[in-house]
Amino acid sequence: MTSQGLRASPEGIRAAKTALTDKTWSQHKLATALGITRQPVSKFFAGESVSRSCFVQICQQLGLSWQKVAGLPEDVAFEATPKAQFKGADLDTLVREVRQKRQDKIQDQCNILQMLDIAQTVQLMDIYTNINVLEEITSLQWREISDLLKDFKSESDFNQLGGYKRQRRLPGLEAVLRHSKLMVLGKPGSGKTTFLQYLAIECNKGEVQPNHIATYIRVKEFAEDAKNDSQLNLLNYISQEFLNCGVEKESTKILLTQGKLLILLDGLDEVPAEKADKVTIEIRRFTQTFYRNQFVINCRIAAQKYRYQGFAEVEIADFDQEQVEVFAKKWFFAVALNSKEDGEAIGNLFINQLHLPENQHIRELAVTPILLHWICLVFQVKGEFPLKPAKLYEQALNILLFRWDKTRGIKRDRIAHNLTLVTKKKLLFQLAAISFEQEDYFLEQEKILQLIADYLEPLQNINSEATQLQLDNEAVLKAIEIENGLFVERARGIYSFSHLTFQEYLTARNIVESYPAYAWNNLVSHITEKRWHQVFLLTVNMLPNADEMLQIMKQNIDFLVAGDERLQYFLTWLHQKSSSVSTHYKAAAVRAFYLVYDERSSCHRHRAFVYNSGYDLEYALVGNIAFDSELALDEFLFSTVACVNELDFAFEHSLNDALDHAHAFAIAFDEAADLVVDPKLKQVLQKLKKQLPKIDSNPEKFRGWWQSKGKAWGEQLRDMLIKYRNIGYDWQFNQQQKELLQQYYDVNKLLVDCLNSAAYVTPIVRQEIEETLLLAIADIQKLRNSCIND
Known part of the structure; x- marks a missing residue:
């Protein structure tokens, strides 16, 4: 030429x-x-x-x-021109020019977010949080339920199942740079679309793949814009998009032929069913024809049916703690429209409260970006999480069931469209309740299908809606998984609820939906099982009247220790001691205080009463009561006795931290002596103190003295506390009694939490429960007889 x-x-x-x-x-x-x-x-x-x-x-x-x-x-057309002509500087120039012409379009398409229940638009780059991906798709792994249960040691582990712990998390951007053809899979609301929009913007700025031109396509719109099958043509679609930006079709063809486009296909799962196969074929044809370009496609993980040749597949991982914190801090500045200082302050408050033990169930939901957004929105209103979270869970459930798709105008013409929302919810209630009752956190596919069949088959006989329910059970399961993400495939053929919180909430909803016909004894039979406690709390939160349930709970709790004579004697002492204390706090709260501290001081190290200060029963009743002078005195005396036990153990076993316990003992003893008002007790304590060698001046002398005389000194202290304060007993409970007492404490704490969480309890029932908390059976009967006589 x-x-x-x-x-x-x-x-x-x-x-x-x-x-x-x-x-x-x-x-x-x-x-x-x-x-x-x-x-x-x-x-x-x-x-x-x-x-x-x-x-x-x-x-x-x-x-x-x-x-x-x-x-x-x-x-x-451009095919008439040898490819060699468009390499080098001329091609680079064309890329720069076309990117410049496309810049405004990409910004308009990708940098503006319409967020759920937010009136104003949000700049994507103001809120975007880097994602991580898993290179092994969890649902494709061959694992057994026993393998999954090895990872499930506590509720906080639930979101890390299905290989999450074992897999290395790869930054999403790194996965894009590694693979020229990438399929990004994820659960609903996991951030798939946002990730593709981020890639488009970064490419547009030349930060990612600077020698490529970003081309962002919503696959749903591509399918909808085609009036017939012949118009399902990605080459024509992209050419028209570029032409609208002032780029001639011939230039577009050059760029495609030379592999200069970063083509981002968003929402493969959102294509209407009648066009899905045609769209799949067109994408396959296009990616094979213009194979030199880079492609990233996203799709809901359960909806992916076709595997495109040459495409690597990754799965978006749930947010980790760091990502949750980054997102939240950005949210309260960018979305809530706070000043930078105020946004940072409320963001830090949000994070601190989110990590409190009582908010563990909310924290579990926060690993999903769409739900984290909703949780931030709820927190923004009052600067705290709701005390009664059932409504929050209901809204989170609705987001996944229908609101997220509805907001974006997506109609999924799947098999489950014949199920009304009410029917779908009731099906989920039943699935959750049956599986939770049987302690099935993971279910084989065959079992779920049978549960679905058990629910749907009776409808065909009694419900007019059932005439439309000629449904394949496997298709219903897949539809719920695809459309709502409430079920996830943790391994091949093994499913679970996406969040344990949802399984608990749906179980509670099933109970409430059966009210008042539900037999409360069935639920209350699980009162000592900690895994049921959240179900109890959610149930009373949703009941229109929780009187009957709470009364049955109280009755079962009292009977829990009714048959143990020594524990009944202990509760009698508890009542006598708390009644002798002059304080303005409720009697039940004072009893709770002495139950915890007396039992701690009576046990040897490593066998003490187990409790978490964040969940103290007395705190749940009235708040912090340690500032009462008489209770504060007994608290320091209890601490002194507990330190004596610790020192005995430490010196007996030659532990390195023995002197640390000695210092703690000295501090507690001095604080108690300073608070004593009774002159006789004060004199006794001063006499006991004079017997003690100085710890700091000669630690070895103190060690020797304690090993020879410490046990006798401790017995003198106990005798004086029993005589003057009626505390310090060594109850000598056996291991079974200790475990029963711990159980008794835990279920009373649950009962108080239920009282505080209940939507409605009649005043007389609330008063009766509070007045009889932590009392021996005989004392409860005396109190009731007294009320009758009055």
């Missing part, structure tokens, strides 16, 4: 000069706009040969058809 470029015809030159005049540009200004030197522009207007890419760019900038300017037929 004598010439590797194009030259303008005389008519073309005249048209170009007219266009240049209309724009009031000089040739120099045209060259500057194109980002090229003046020389090719001068050659163009002189009718000399210039490179084809420059020729096309000049014509496009002037708004002219390059074929007409060159005097060629309109249907001349």
Whole structure:
């Protein structure tokens, strides 16, 4: 070929000069706009040969058809030009120019977010949080339920199942840079769309794949815009998109042929069912034809049916703690429209409260970005989490069931469209309740299908809706998994609820939906099982009247220790001691105080009463009562006795921290002595203190003294506390009694939490429960007889 470029015809030159005049540009200004030197522009207007890419760019900038300017037929395509002509500097120039023309379009498509229940738009880059991906798809792993249960040691582990703990998390951007063809899978609301929009913006800025041009396509819109199957053509669709930005089709074809596009196909699962197969075929054809380009496709993990040749697959991982914190801090600044200082402050408050033990169930939901957004929205209103979280869980459930899709105008024409929302919810209630009752956190697919069949089959006989329910049970399961993400496949053929919180909430909803016919004894039979405690709390929170349930709980709790004579004696002492204390706090709260501290001081190290200060029963009743002077005195005395036990153990076993316990003992003893008002007790304590050698001046002397005389000294202390304060007993409970007492404490704490969480309890029932908390059976009967006589 004598010439590797194009030259303008005389008519073309005249048209170009007219266009240049209309724009009031000089040739120099045209060259500057194109980002090229003046020389090719001068050659163009002189009718000399210039490179084809420059020729096309000049014509496009002037708004002219390059074929007409060159005097060629309109249907001349780029295939007529050898590929070698579009490599190197000319191709790079074309990429830069087209990216510049596409810049505003990409910003408009991808940098504006419409967030759920937020009136104003949000800039994506103000809220975006980097995602991580898993290179092994959890649902494809061959694992057994026993393997999953090894990871499930506590509720906080639930979200880390299915290999999450074992898999290395890879930054999402790194996965894109590793693979030229990538399928990004994820659960509903996991951030799939946001990730693709982020890639488009970063590519547009030249930060990611700077030698590519971002092309963002919502697959649902691509399918909807096609009036017939012949219009399901990605080449034409992309060419038109580029043409709307002033890029000629021929330039688009060059870029595609040379592999210069980063093509982002968003929402493969959102395509209407009747077009799904056609769209799949078109994407396959297009990715194979223009294989040199980079492709990223996203899809809900359960909806993926077809595996595109050459595509690596990754799964978006749930947020970890660091990602939750980053997202929250950005949210309270960008979405809540706080000042930077206020946004940071409320963000830190949110994070601190989220990590409190009582908010563990809310924290579990926060690993899913869409639910984290909702939780931030709820927190923004009052600066705290709701004390009664059932409504929060209901709204989170509705987001996944229908609101998230509805907000984005997505109608999933799946098999479950014949199920009304009410029917679908009731099905979920039953699935959750049966599986939770049987302690099935993971279910084989066959078992779930049978549970679905057990629910749907009776409807066909009693419900007019059932005439439409000629449903395949496996299709119903898949639809719930795809549409709502409430079920996830943890391993091949093994399912669980996406969040344990949802399984607990749905179980509670099933109980409430059966009210008042539900037999409360069935629920209360689980009162000592800690895994049921959240179900209890959610149930009373949703009941219109919780009287009957709470009364049955109280009755079962009292009977728990009714048969143990020593524990009944202990509770009798508890009542006597708390009644002798002059304080304005409720009697039940004072009893709770002495139950905890006396039992702690009576046990040896490593066998003490187990409790968490964040869940103290007395705190649940009235708040912090340690500031009462008489209770504070007994608390320090209890601590002193507990330290004596610790010292005995430490010296007996030659522990390195023995002297640390000695210092703690000295501090507690001194604080107690300072608070004593009774002159006789004060004199006794001072006498006991004089017997103690100085700890700091001669630690070895103190060690020797304690080993020889410490046990006797401790017995003297106990005798004095029993005589003057009626505390300090060594109850000598056996291991079974200790465990029973711990259980008794835990279920009383649950009962108080239920009282505080209940939507409604009649005042008389509340009063009766509070007044009889932590009492022996005989004392309860006396109190009731007294009330009857009054």
